[in-house]
Amino acid sequence: MARSMCWHCQSEVTGEYLCGQCVKVQPLSKELDYFACFKLGRLLNIDAQELERTYYELSRTFHPDFYSTKDESEKTISLGNSAFLNSAYRTLKDPIQRVEYLIRLEAGAVKDIRSNPPADLFEEILELQEDMETFRGLSSEKDSTERAELRQKLQRERGHLEERQEEMEKALLTKYHEWDQLQNQHADPSKAREQKDLVLRSMQEILSNRTYICNMANELLETTG
């Protein structure tokens, strides 16, 4: 890791996070990404135990509790580093946030939120939306049998959507392996880039479908109570 001068004693920083000369904590580099912060490559399969171990170790290095008696500059650095570390851990710990972050890093793409349902679910979703409309229209006192039946149907639909969501997450996991394999191969760089972009795009597609389904399931839950 390319290192700069210590903000305090101006000597070259040889240690990883602390200056070798004056032992002051150093601000994390602005270029550092979450994976690098945890000394990980940009891989999607992460050992949760190992991640937690590193997180605890780095927390012991950066947490403001250990800088309470230090001067203001060190306190500020510890606060900033600690906030960054916590965001990094939260993002990498969750498989969905992890892949979203990777796509942002690799493709620079912002999360695209789709307004149309996934093609294979188009008709099902359309019917679902109509049913929800009808359900909302029925007052809770009258039409109790019709309402109860419709509610049951909507709840069944929600179960179905959740199954779909699980399938998508499984599909996503296979893509994680594809990605990691490509990352570990030392093939022709331009060809590898092409393949990687393909995997990134398909992961992004699955992600946005998944988001759509999640929102739909939540809306169903809110409607039926």
Add this chain to the structure above:
Amino acid sequence: MSRIVGIDLGTTNSLIAYMDKGAPRVIPNPDGVTKIPSIVGMTDNGLIVGDPAKAHLTRDPSRTIYSVKRFMGRGLADVSEELKYFPYSLHEKNGVIRIEVGGKTYSPPQVSAMILKELKRRAEEFLKEDISKAVITVPAYFNDSQRQATKDAGMIAGLEVLRIINEPTAASLAYGLQKKTQGIIAIYDLGGGTFDISILKLKDGIFEVLATNGDTHLGGDDFDQRLLDVFVEEIAEQHAVKIQEHPDLMQAVRLAAERAKVRLSDERETTVVVELPNGKYEKTLTREIVESLVVELVERTLAPCQAALKDAGLRADQIDEVVLVGGSTRMPLVRSKVENLFGKKPHSELNPDEVVALGAAVQADILGGHNKEILLLDVTPLSLGIETMGGVMSALIRRNTTIPTSAKEMFTTYVDGQTSVDIHILQGERELVKDNRSLARFQLKMPPLPAGVPRVEVTFLIDANGILHVTARDIRTSEAQSVQVKPSHGLTDDEVEGMIRDSFQFAEEDINTRQVIEARTEANAIIVATDKALSRASALISDKEKAEIQRVIQQLGETQKGEDHRVIRAGIAEVEKETHHLAEVLMDATLKEALESKKVSEFVK
């Protein structure tokens, strides 16, 4: 590095603790009592705090402030429902509640500062050194305004608050330290005025909070209120006395309700007696009756427990240990509800009143650099966001995010030449702005450029205290912009400074009050002792002398009611003078007795 103390600033009681050779200890008063009632009384001669103020509650309720923690960081609208129960008058200024007592106005942090000063004084007397640094605990579910108000209180009391720490997490530190526990624990903390549930993972010295939830308006006070309502109604029926019109009686009935509730944690039945102007109100209560009155309140704690479990991604059976904190968890009903929810018997080996203060002392030790083994990773209890179009809140930092944490948001303009953007910061879980808590507002300055060109990045940082800091930076020029945040329910820096100055004035009044109280206590002790001596020695002194002694102690009995400690001291000196001979006579008699009994015992040998 001077010593840092740990303070539990509670709704009903407060405690102060320190680290004694690696073990946390609560500091007692000379009588060995560790709890100080969080009650402040204003007398003609100034302030009284704690037990003397509790006694003041029934004598002069309109000038005695209790449960002030309920008002911290809040506006009048937040407490409108319970206003009728409080004997003092409240109003609001700049979004902050003000308490009017004896013609003076106090903010809740000022009143809390009076309690903090009393704790500080106790610690200074006990440790024989100046105390200027503290860790203060707050309910985990306290929002930013309530935390800031607590920090303000510390400043007004002359304390540097090194950390605001959550009560259940503090308890986990004390508990974990003693039990050397590893695994997932749930801390169920039901105090006088607030309820918290926190779920933590304890591993290799790291105390990681996974989720927290709670209700900052639910506690033992509310249980008392349910009982009080029954008493008030029955007294109206049976004695035709409207308690609401007699604040002193109201407080007497309230204290009776509290005592009955406490007794029924150990006993199955108890009788409440309240003296009324036209007779006695008597009521026999069973544990079942009280439980039926409060069961709905106890059950209200269960939904936050389930929400916390869900946020932690855990099922109830995955919790290894459940720990009870807070005086209200002494109630058998609370214990059985908790046991039912988690499917295991909760722990309560540590004193539920003291464990929070002990944990605060452990955290103080960590901050002082004396303990590098333990690290607490806490979370923010509520989502933080800003107001967007259509009165909707857009969340920037989700609840249960580990702190410190930060979020950045880019702002631009909608109109050519627009020079500022108003930003409204909120805390809460609801979709609409109006259903969430307004924290603060500020105005972001924009360079006068065509619409959409300016780019100002705002960083919202929640520090390890759970308190928000806002900074802004113009992306085009990289220049930092100072942000003047105006709190919705908080004191401004100027106000806090003014209150710090005022507190010096109160300090002088305090000294006078303390001297009066001490003189009075001494006077009463002398009266009792002299009475006793007189009855023992009546045959040994002349009637004239006896009459003279009786006269001076009667006189002292009158003077000690006054508010001038010098007059009381003079009275004490007079009694001492008049009883000098009596003391000698008694001493001789005692000696003689001792000698005689010795002779007898020798004879027996």
